[in-house]
Amino acid sequence: MSVAFAPLLLWFLLIALVCLAVYAARRTDTYIGRRKLGWFLAGYFAVLICSPVVLWLLPPERLPAAVDAAALQKTEAAARDLFPAAMAGRPQSVDGVRKLGEWQFSLVGDSLKIAGNRPYSGLNVLVERKDENDGIIEATHYFTGAILEMIDVSAQVRPVEVTLTENTLMITEPEQYKIEVIRFTQDSMAAQILGGGFAWRLFLNDVIGEQLLYLRVPQGVQIEESKYHLQFVKKDQP
Amino acid sequence: MSLTKTSLFNVTKTQYQYKLKAYIGFFGALAAVQAIAVLLSLGGMGGAGTGTEMIQFSIKLFSNEIIVLLTFFWAVVVSVALTTKGYRDGDAVFVSNRLSSNLANGAFLLTCCLAGGLTAVLSGVVLRLVLFFSTGGAGIVSQNFFMTPAELAVGTAVTALYLLLLGTAGYLCGMLVQYSKVFVVILPSLFFGLLILVGRDAGIREMLLPPINFVVQESSLILLALKIILIAAVMFGIALLLSNRAEVRK
Numbered sequence: 209m210s211v212a213f214a215p216l217l218l219w220f221l222l223i224a225l226v227c228l229a230v231y232a233a234r235r236t237d238t239y240i241g242r243r244k245l246g247w248f249l250a251g252y253f254a255v256l257i258c259s260p261v262v263l264w265l266l267p268p269e270r271l272p273a274a275v276d277a278a279a280l281q282k283t284e285a286a287a288r289d290l291f292p293a294a295m296a297g298r299p300q301s302v303d304g305v306r307k308l309g310e311w312q313f314s315l316v317g318d319s320l321k322i323a324g325n326r327p328y329s330g331l332n333v334l335v336e337r338k339d340e341n342d343g344i345i346e347a348t349h350y351f352t353g354a355i356l357e358m359i360d361v362s363a364q365v366r367p368v369e370v371t372l373t374e375n376t377l378m379i380t381e382p383e384q385y386k387i388e389v390i391r392f393t394q395d396s397m398a399a400q401i402l403g404g405g406f407a408w409r410l411f412l413n414d415v416i417g418e419q420l421l422y423l424r425v426p427q428g429v430q431i432e433e434s435k436y437h438l439q440f441v442k443k444d445q446p
Numbered sequence: 447m448s449l450t451k452t453s454l455f456n457v458t459k460t461q462y463q464y465k466l467k468a469y470i471g472f473f474g475a476l477a478a479v480q481a482i483a484v485l486l487s488l489g490g491m492g493g494a495g496t497g498t499e500m501i502q503f504s505i506k507l508f509s510n511e512i513i514v515l516l517t518f519f520w521a522v523v524v525s526v527a528l529t530t531k532g533y534r535d536g537d538a539v540f541v542s543n544r545l546s547s548n549l550a551n552g553a554f555l556l557t558c559c560l561a562g563g564l565t566a567v568l569s570g571v572v573l574r575l576v577l578f579f580s581t582g583g584a585g586i587v588s589q590n591f592f593m594t595p596a597e598l599a600v601g602t603a604v605t606a607l608y609l610l611l612l613g614t615a616g617y618l619c620g621m622l623v624q625y626s627k628v629f630v631v632i633l634p635s636l637f638f639g640l641l642i643l644v645g646r647d648a649g650i651r652e653m654l655l656p657p658i659n660f661v662v663q664e665s666s667l668i669l670l671a672l673k674i675i676l677i678a679a680v681m682f683g684i685a686l687l688l689s690n691r692a693e694v695r696k
Contacts, residue, residue: 222486226519229478230527233471242467245474252477256568260598263571270583271591330499356503357587365501386495386502390577392590393491393509395570397608398601401667416496416503 272389274358280413286352287418294334297443299350299422308367308419309349313377320345320425321376322434329381329436331368332420336441337427345372346424354387354417361387368421379421379436454546461537461550468536469554472524476562479520480569483513487573508577510570514605517566521609522616525555529620529685544689552682555613563606567598603667607674611661614678614685621685 275283286304293302322333347370353362364387369380394404425431431438491511495504527533528551537547574591593601622629643650661677664670 222516223519225482226475226479226516227523229475230472230520230523233469233475242470245470249470249473249477253565256565256572259568259571259575260593260595262575263592266575266578266583266592268588268592270578271586271588272584274588326499328499354501354503357505358589359585359587381500384497384500384502386504388504388506389585389587390490390506390508390581391587392574393507393511394590395510395567395593395597395601397514397567397604398597400604400662401600401665401670402597403665414496414503416498416501419500 272359275355275360279360280355280358280415283353283355283415283417287415290350290352290418290420291332294332294350294420294422295439295441297336297441299334299348299420302352305350305352306362307348308351308365309347309370311347311370313345313347313372315343315345315372315375315426315429317375318426318428318430319375320429320431322379322431322436322438323376324379324381324435326381331379331381331436332418332439333379333423333434333436334420334439334441335423335425335431336443337429338424339427341426341428343426345377345426345429347377348422348424350420350422352418353415355413355415356387357389357391358413359389361389362417365417365419370421377423454549457543457546458549458553461546462553465536465550465554466557469533472527472558473561475524476517476520476558476565479516480513480565483516484569484573484576487512488576508573510566510573513569513573514566517562517605518609518612521555521558521562521613524558525613525616526620526623528555529617529624531624534624545686548682548686548689551617555617556610559606559609559613562609563602563604566605567601570601571598600667604670607671610678611674614681618681618685618688621688625688625691 282304286302289302290299290305293299299305324331349367349370351362351365351367353360354365355361366382366385368382369378371378371380487508487510490506491509493504493506495502497503534547537550571593574593578586578591619629619633622633640650640654644654661670661673664673
């Protein structure tokens, strides 16, 4: 059966269900007793009538607070500015950038290999050569923040893991994970009068954020091979 | 022959009260239908996603559209059922005529519409509460979550009005079928035929849009109420006429 017919079939089933429910209604009071049915309905209506009161009593702070337009713009700007700033050697200068992780390793020797756990990765890895040859590799995972439907979901973003084994720097990225929000559409009946309604425009108020791994390596270290397309920082850039 | 003289109003009132008690099962059906609709709505109405190799952003949408739609179907099925022989025979226990019987049916339908409108909108609130308590509120966008009293009141009124429109349409269809069994074939054919034509033919779509927009694009509650009550009154009037004629024919 064609998949296109599945929703249609579901609707037919639902309509049949409604018809069945109404047909059965004639005998319902015979089966379960009119008094019992009356009590059941009284309970049902009582639950429904109480539900708005319970809804309005819910603590709004239990729901994630919405960020304002200024915060959204700031996060967008940070996402836009991080890469150029990092290429100029100043990733920390971007307003709103945060560090998801920071590592330091002592490197023995002057050669380095960079490996990753993914066959393909979109992670930007930038390398800055230090002015001195101190034998220390510094790695910092920068992130500009993520906003989904005006909710700051940055805290759910996971850092990469960086380890150094002999002369191999291993970057372990988390498996692709989902950050989900639940959104209610405005009641379409009320929207006809009150306006608004639901426009099927999603991801207008979202910033997925920019992430990059910034490596500072001693001046004399040679990077022999890399799983990542490395981009070298040019400090003299404006 | 009865020596007691009764007014149309009193007979209609007695019949209406009888129907409220005798047809309580319809409200049981409404509760069952809405409970199922809430369960179905818990799966969400849809969603969308975007992302990178690392993160996937996903929005899951929830609404009470399924609840409202199934309540619409319930109203249509109930109104058609009221015109069937089994339910019409129920009126035989009273000293009544077709007019009082139809008026009592109209009053009962109106009650159904009010109950359906209120419960459909409130079921949407129950859906919100179920999701809140099952997720702990994490990840729920506050926009549209806390329905305002105005949204509840207007939502109830508009849903009840549409239920009235569909209910009287269903009642008219039921009466047409009682008038002549030919309509058992004609009405579904017309309905599904139009559905297919609307899907295929832009001209038909253009033709049908103005009468639909006359109602669905009305943004004033008073005007919407006036329009729907007027249309419902016309349909109910036709149903009354058909009912009288059907009686004569039998």
